[in-house]
Amino acid sequence: MTSYTATVTVRLKRGVLDPEAETTQRALERLGFELEALRSADQxxxxxxxxxxxxxxxxxxxxxxxxxxxxxxxxxxxxxxxAE
Amino acid sequence: MTSYTATVTVRLKRGVLDPEAETTQRALERLGFELEALRSADQxxxxxxxxxxxxxxxxxxxxxxxxxxxxxxxxxxxxxxxAE
Known part of the structure; x- marks a missing residue:
């Protein structure tokens, strides 16, 4: 048996609304950052x-x-x- | 100007309690999975x-x-x- 670390990244499918990401993007823009889009994911x-x-x-x-x-x-x- | 995608991964520092991860780990164990540890992060x-x-x-x-x-x-x- 060996020790491993598995990283599972869970993203919303394209087309599913992501209000958290929208809010984060707007907050960054309000701080003066320029960005085209922002997506959030759970890891x-x-x-x-x-x-x-x-x-x-x-x-x-x-x-x-x-x-x-x-x-x-x-x-x-x-x-x-x-795993290290 | 070139289009880039920056992936920012935000993890809790070692020692900071993570009740969400603990709950997820216990739920996986209840489903019969064997795991040593689980950490969650936002991406x-x-x-x-x-x-x-x-x-x-x-x-x-x-x-x-x-x-x-x-x-x-x-x-x-x-x-x-x-960016692709």
Whole structure:
């Protein structure tokens, strides 16, 4: 067993309204920043033991499917690296 | 001017309590997943025009300092890539 860290990034699908991001963008503009767009995402870093990076990615993928992401409104991606 | 996307990842500093992450970890364990730890982070993808990648990174860094992160409880990092 090796220790891995899986990073699951959960984003809203294109077309789903994101009032938090809109508010953040407006607040930045009010501070004088120029920006074209802003999107927000949730990131989960999961430390887990697995036999291989592929096995760790598969488990993190299942976590995203079952709990971390809502497939109706979210896309997600999973990246795995060996833990330091 | 070139279009860049700056990704600002805002994490809680080590030692700051993260009840959302604890709840998520417990919910995953209740679903039968084995994991050692879970940390959550907020990610902002900012599209902006700048003269260089360095200039874009500097601007995103200032956005983090002034609004996106709270230096008392957060660490953050900035990654910049040319927009597709």
């Amino acid at each position: 989960f870093e999961v430390d887990l033991d697995a036999d291989s990076a592929d096995a760790a990615a598969e488990r993190a993928d299942e976590m995203a499917e079952r709990l971390l992401a809502n497939p109706t409104i979210h896309d997600y991606d999973v990246e795995v690296r060996e | 902002f993808e900012v599209d902006l025009d700048a003269d260089s990648a360095d200039a874009a990174a500097e601007r995103a860094d200032e956005m983090a300092e002034r609004l996106l992160a709270n230096p008392t409880i957060h660490d953050y990092d900035v990654e910049v890539r040319e």
